[in-house]
Amino acid sequence: DQAYDPAGTNVNFVEVPADPTHPWPVRTYERGVEDETYSCGTGVTAVALAASQRGAASPVRLSTPGGLLEVSFEQQPHGGFTNVWLSGPAVRVFGGEIA
Numbered sequence: 001d002q003a004y005d006p007a008g009t010n011v012n013f014v015e016v017p018a019d020p021t022h023p024w025p026v027r028t029y030e031r032g033v034e035d036e037t038y039s040c041g042t043g044v045t046a047v048a049l050a051a052s053q054r055g056a057a058s059p060v061r062l063s064t065p066g067g068l069l070e071v072s073f074e075q076q077p078h079g080g081f082t083n084v085w086l087s088g089p090a091v092r093v094f095g096g097e098i099a
Contacts, residue, residue, distance in 0.1 A: 001055035007087050008014060008031030008032070008033060008034075009031055010028065010029065010030050010031055010040065010042075010043060011028070011029045012026055012027070012040065012043040012044075012046070013026070013027045013028075013029075014025075014026050014047050016054060017029075020051065020054060020055040020056040020057075021056070022061070023061040023062055023063040023068060024047060024048070024051055024056070024060065024061070024062045024063065025062075025063045025064075026039075026043065026044050026047050026062050026063065026064050027065065028040040028043050028063070028064070035036060036065070037065075037066075038064060038065045038066030038067075038093065039064040039065065039066035039067070039069065039088070040064075041086050044062045044064065044069050044071060044086065045071050045084060045086050047062060048062060048071030048073070049071070049081055049084070051071065051078075052073070052075055052081075055081075058069060058071075058072045058073045058074070058075070059072035060072075061090070066088075066089070067088055067089045067091070068088060068089075069086060069087065069088035070086075070087050071084065071085065071086050071087075072084075072085045072087075073085070
């Protein structure tokens with residue numbers, strides 16, 4: 001689609017769990033990588049905030065190919081969010097050397 005040219009777009013696929021307290025499975029296709037990635041911090045944070053609209057309470061747990069993540073936040077009366085925090089494992093997946 002030309003609307004996404006030339007930079008492309010990131011896409012997050014989410015499965016809504018039957019119980020919103022269970023981890024929300026998320027898979028991410030990332031532009032630039034042009035493939036699925038282990039995780040996307042921005043994507044899972046957006047999913048967690050959207051999940052709050054479906055009954056999920058802070059912290060929201062999310063399951064990605066890279067591991068289990070957690071997003072905590074404070075929902076404001078006007079509908080916004082503050083104190084949004086993402087936590088989870090950080091693992092080195094690549095190393096290199098420039099000669």
